[in-house]
Amino acid sequence: MVRAAARWILALALGAIGVVHFVSTRGFRVVVPDWATRVTRLDKDAIVIASGAAEVALAAGLLALPRERRRIGIATAAFFVAVLPGNVHQWRTHRSTPGLDTEARRFGRLFLQPVLVLWALWCTAAEPARRVPLRRRSRRRAR
Numbered sequence: 001m002v003r004a005a006a007r008w009i010l011a012l013a014l015g016a017i018g019v020v021h022f023v024s025t026r027g028f029r030v031v032v033p034d035w036a037t038r039v040t041r042l043d044k045d046a047i048v049i050a051s052g053a054a055e056v057a058l059a060a061g062l063l064a065l066p067r068e069r070r071r072i073g074i075a076t077a078a079f080f081v082a083v084l085p086g087n088v089h090q091w092r093t094h095r096s097t098p099g100l101d102t103e104a105r106r107f108g109r110l111f112l113q114p115v116l117v118l119w120a121l122w123c124t125a126a127e128p129a130r131r132v133p134l135r136r137r138s139r140r141r142a143r
Contacts, residue, residue, distance in 0.1 A: 003122070003123045003125070004123075006122070006123040007062055007063075007069075007123040007124060008063070010059075010062065010076070010119060010120060010123055011058075011059040011060075011062040011063045012059070013059075014055045014056070014059035014062070014076070015055065015059035017055055018051075018053070018054070018055030018056035018059060019052070020052070021048050021049065021052025021053075021055065022049065022052050024098075025045050025049060027098060028048040028052075029044040029045065029048060030090060030095035030096075030097060031086040031087070031089065031090045031095070031097065032044040032047050032048065032086055032089070033089040036085070036086070051083060054079055058075060058079060061075075062076065062124070069124045070124055070125065070126070072124060073120050073121055073123065073124025073125070074120075074121070074124075076120035076124070077116075077117045077118075077120040077121050080116045080117045080120060081113075081117060083113075084110075084113050087106075087109050087110055088110065090106055090109075091103075091106040091107055091109070091110060094106075
């Protein structure tokens with residue numbers, strides 16, 4: 001039950017921020033390192049849109065594909081690892097975005113990434129089997 005709630009919260013957060021990538025592309029461009037455009041051969045807007053699309057797809061998968069939940073959890077964790085260089089770039093270049101407008105917040109954001117990775121893996125792991133207590137057997141006393 002707790003894992004399911006955590007999975008829903010993660011999916012809703014991913015979906016919401018993914019949609020924001022489409023609406024506020026300009027605000028996310030500062031997070032994209034210059035080397036990413038050379039490696040991907042995409043411009044910064046395209047990278048922002050692609051990452052938003054990935055977030056929306058992962059969110060949908062977390063909710064709509066229960067049989068693939070573990071794989072989608074691993075993909076979500078991998079996505080969080082993949083965007084970490086953008087967070088480091090933002091911190092190193094002192095660029096602000098909504099909610100990340102101070103050095104302390106940008107630096108703190110770096111430590112959120114491992115938490116997100118672990119959250120994605122934990123909330124998509126198989127539920128541990130419940131242990132059912134054995135019924136107590138009455139002991140017959142030898143008379």
